Amino acid sequence: MSQRSTPQQFGNFEANVRFIDMTGFVRAGTRVLEIGTGTGRLLDALRARGVDASGVELRHDLIADAHRFFGPLPIQPVTGTALPFADGSFDVAMSFDVFEHIPDSDAHLAEVHRVLCPAGVYLIQTPNKWTNIVFETIRWRSFTRFRQDHCSLHSLNELIARLRRSGFETRAYDVPVVNAFFRDKVRSYAGWPGMLTLRVVNPDRLPIAWRTNLYVAARKLPTGSTNQAR
Numbered sequence: 001m002s003q004r005s006t007p008q009q010f011g012n013f014e015a016n017v018r019f020i021d022m023t024g025f026v027r028a029g030t031r032v033l034e035i036g037t038g039t040g041r042l043l044d045a046l047r048a049r050g051v052d053a054s055g056v057e058l059r060h061d062l063i064a065d066a067h068r069f070f071g072p073l074p075i076q077p078v079t080g081t082a083l084p085f086a087d088g089s090f091d092v093a094m095s096f097d098v099f100e101h102i103p104d105s106d107a108h109l110a111e112v113h114r115v116l117c118p119a120g121v122y123l124i125q126t127p128n129k130w131t132n133i134v135f136e137t138i139r140w141r142s143f144t145r146f147r148q149d150h151c152s153l154h155s156l157n158e159l160i161a162r163l164r165r166s167g168f169e170t171r172a173y174d175v176p177v178v179n180a181f182f183r184d185k186v187r188s189y190a191g192w193p194g195m196l197t198l199r200v201v202n203p204d205r206l207p208i209a210w211r212t213n214l215y216v217a218a219r220k221l222p223t224g225s226t227n228q229a230r
Helices: 013-023 040-049 060-070 107-116 129-140 156-165 178-201
Strands: 031-035 052-057 073-077 089-096 116-127 168-172 212-219
Touching: 013 040, 013 116, 013 178, 031 212, 040 052, 040 060, 040 073, 052 060, 060 073, 107 116, 107 156, 116 156, 129 178, 156 168, 156 212
Parallel strands: 031 052, 031 089, 052 073, 089 116
Antiparallel strands: 116 212, 168 212
8 A cells, every 4th residue: 555645634724723823822932732643744833833842642553654744753642531741741732623532521621631731721623513413414424423433522612611610711713714625625525515505604704603613722720710701
């Protein structure tokens, strides 16, 4: 089997970087943990900016691809929700197109909370439950098959509530996602009907709660603090 000549792209890199920049939490020297590095493109881009970025990844083949394309990136393999780092190791944790795949999201958030420093921030991008169910039903041609993979889909309100219960205060961001990557994905899975729908209904113009992708920054609160909405 021939190897790929370019790294496989799993998420909307352009939109995700825009989100990171909009928050202002990541700069040179910031200690960052990327959860679910995939083939390493974002991790490499962050390190090129002088960010002290490390990552974890479940799939050994993707770690191998990351090293092949971008050199010896600091990526550790993991097997579940546990993160192999000491308490308070990072200023920022981030995950993109990962949260929806985690069966025990409460355990995941507890681990993220643990490895973040006081007032550390978790940057999350995850598909919106209400729009993703429609897309995945079309993609898999089934009302149930996608649930095995996207087992932890949330609406915006559900995601915010989950984060608050886990000791975070939250802010949702207005991040445009319609670009070449997004259009190619719609064309690939939904064909011309999907492209026609995209021309009629641009998801970037919908209220944030109805966007195809949710972007939320969650700041760690001290243990025992009263969590107030922003």
